[in-house]
Amino acid sequence: MGWFWAIIVGFVLGLIAKAIIPGKQHSPLWLTTIFGMLGAVVGNAMARGFGVEETSGIDWSRHIFQLIAAIVIVAAGDALYMQLWGNRKMQRSA
Template sequence: MGWLWAIIVGFVLGLIAKAVIPGKQHSPLWLTTIFGIIGAVIGNALARGFGIQETPGIDWGRHALQLAAAIVIVFLGDMAYTSARGGRKRRA
């Protein structure tokens, strides 16, 4: 069940990150989900480093760090994906 939650959280974080980042992202949905999963893992590691991994109630600090990490990972990952695919194609 842990992998299912990781995919769901990664999907949601990836979509929110794509919505927050200005402009159009060119990475496919499956790759955005992977970027979101990576962002969640990095956000959890940061929360653990700051000592806020577990709090009573909703873990707003951990969730904010997950989202911030997902935004950075989606942004950098999309840049890498776009450059690996040959850059942006210009229309005539």
């Protein structure tokens, strides 16, 4: 059940990150989900490093760290995706 929730959280974080980043992102949905999952892991590590991993009630600070990490990873990952595979797709469709 842990993987199921990791995929759902990654999916949601990835979509929110894509919505926040200006411009169009070209990475596919499955890759955005993986980027979101990585953002959740990195955000949890950052929260642990700042000592706010677990608080009473909703862990807003941990969620903010996860979202910030997801935004950075989605933006960097999309740029890398376009650099590696984007030109091939553009040439095929032309």
